[in-house]
Amino acid sequence: MDDVRYEAPDSPDAASSLLAEASGGGKVFAGGTDVMVQIHAELIDPGVIVDIKKIPGTRGISKSDGAYTFGAATAGMVLIGDEGFSSTWPGVIDGVALIGSIQVKGRASVGGNLCNASPAADSTPAMIAAGAICNIVGPNGERTAPVEDIVTGPGKTSLADGEFIMSFTMPKRPAHSGDAYLRLTPRTEMDIAVVGAGVNITLDDDGTCTAARVSLGAVAPTPLLVAEAAEALIGTKVDDAALTKMGEACSAACNPISDKRGTKEYRIKTAAVIARRAAEIALERAREN
Amino acid sequence: MAKRSHITLSVNGDEYETLCEPDQSLVDVLRNELELTGTKEGCSTGDCGACSVRLDGDLVCSCLVLGVEAEGKEIETIEGMAPSPDELHPLQTKFLEINGLQCGICTPGILVAAKALLEKNPNPTETEIRFWLAGNLCRCTGYDKIIRSVQAAAEEMRKG
Numbered sequence: 001m002d003d004v005r006y007e008a009p010d011s012p013d014a015a016s017s018l019l020a021e022a023s024g025g026g027k028v029f030a031g032g033t034d035v036m037v038q039i040h041a042e043l044i045d046p047g048v049i050v051d052i053k054k055i056p057g058t059r060g061i062s063k064s065d066g067a068y069t070f071g072a073a074t075a076g077m078v079l080i081g082d083e084g085f086s087s088t089w090p091g092v093i094d095g096v097a098l099i100g101s102i103q104v105k106g107r108a109s110v111g112g113n114l115c116n117a118s119p120a121a122d123s124t125p126a127m128i129a130a131g132a133i134c135n136i137v138g139p140n141g142e143r144t145a146p147v148e149d150i151v152t153g154p155g156k157t158s159l160a161d162g163e164f165i166m167s168f169t170m171p172k173r174p175a176h177s178g179d180a181y182l183r184l185t186p187r188t189e190m191d192i193a194v195v196g197a198g199v200n201i202t203l204d205d206d207g208t209c210t211a212a213r214v215s216l217g218a219v220a221p222t223p224l225l226v227a228e229a230a231e232a233l234i235g236t237k238v239d240d241a242a243l244t245k246m247g248e249a250c251s252a253a254c255n256p257i258s259d260k261r262g263t264k265e266y267r268i269k270t271a272a273v274i275a276r277r278a279a280e281i282a283l284e285r286a287r288e289n
Numbered sequence: 290m291a292k293r294s295h296i297t298l299s300v301n302g303d304e305y306e307t308l309c310e311p312d313q314s315l316v317d318v319l320r321n322e323l324e325l326t327g328t329k330e331g332c333s334t335g336d337c338g339a340c341s342v343r344l345d346g347d348l349v350c351s352c353l354v355l356g357v358e359a360e361g362k363e364i365e366t367i368e369g370m371a372p373s374p375d376e377l378h379p380l381q382t383k384f385l386e387i388n389g390l391q392c393g394i395c396t397p398g399i400l401v402a403a404k405a406l407l408e409k410n411p412n413p414t415e416t417e418i419r420f421w422l423a424g425n426l427c428r429c430t431g432y433d434k435i436i437r438s439v440q441a442a443a444e445e446m447r448k449g
Contacts, residue, residue: 103341103353103402104353189424
């Protein structure tokens with residue numbers, strides 16, 4: 001660890017320049033709950049640590065024209081404590097609430113959870129199911145990308161040199177919409193998902209599903225958006241047959257590894273169970289509004 | 290040798306100035322630069338909670354915070370918990386009475402975390418206490434006496 005610098009720029013352009021100049025040797029720093037561990041374990045040796053939290057827009061929650069935008073570095077506890085956001089996106093909050101301890105959530109952010117690019121990140125499938133959009137800044141200006149386009153493999157993202165995520169914009173929420181995230185872990189707290197599932201559904205006035213998104217975590221090198229699982233729900237009353245078909249589509253989409261948390265076969269089988277349970281919670285929530 | 294940064298921070302209401310390395314953790318700055326050794330470093334990876342402090346009111350693991358980030362911030366540590374040298378905080382008193390500690394390494398972090406809980410929720414259930422303290426590991430007590438100490442302190446504090 002020689003000659004590491006710490007920079008806390010107050011503009012997106014300055015942060016982007018620092019990262020671009022470092023050409024891969026820069027590390028975006030938000031809550032630090034992954035980066036500090038990686039530095040301590042000497043898994044990374046950044047030339048420059050770029051703390052993005054002083055850039056306006058990287059922290060905090062706002063609502064415009066019915067759609068929420070929140071800073072990518074907003075601490076989990078801030079999202080959990082925001083009553084409006086929590087009641088609109090309870091499934092995202094399910095995911096955020098499972099990220100480590102209260103202490104970790106006092107710092108850890110959804111942007112960090114996404115860009116750390118673990119296949120088992122808890123907030124990522126929930127954000128993918130929600131249809132959240134990343135607002136990205138880089139040397140060539142601003143662009144947007146859906147959350148499911150960010151992670152390309154374990155620890156790898158599609159962000160170019162100098163790019164970082166400033167904030168996330170959630171879609172407007174139609175009536176009768178609900179989302180949920182569930183994970184399977186041996187312990188209730190402080191664990192890493194064996195399987196995670198995020199489900200987001202919208203119903204019409206008669207209770208027929210008009211839109212759905214289903215996302216899985218920890219069952220492939222990246223979090224998955226499973227279109228076939230969503231299609232199994234759309235146009236149905238989200239009844240037993242539809243939920244079974246959705247579960248089968250989830251199992252079919254899995255491409256997991258066997259590790260100490262579970263075998264490949266166990267993950268494939270339980271993905272259907274966890275996704276079904278998440279869908280049932282999302283359904284209940286959709287019926288409540 | 291990396292360039293050291295000059296930082297000014299408030300710890301338990303006292304102003305401190307110090308120099309720290311760009312990648313030095315806050316727990317390391319507290320213990321080794323400011324010589325406030327009440328905060329313990331256990332795992333250094335945010336799993337054990339021994340280094341719990343408040344950062345502008347937020348409960349955090351100080352092993353996962355950079356010292357340089359503390360510039361201009363208010364930190365609260367275990368050293369600031371007792372109201373005076375002659376008087377303990379109710380949490381400290383109850384941990385002593387009920388034996389909510391054995392070796393004591395986890396205790397400063399647990400007390401800081403429990404204080405944050407009781408400020409937010411003066412009457413937590415056992416389940417709420419257990420979930421709130423899930424990030425504070427104790428290898429001695431088996432947790433039961435910790436939970437009972439927090440409940441007893443909460444009751445005491447509710448009486449005012």
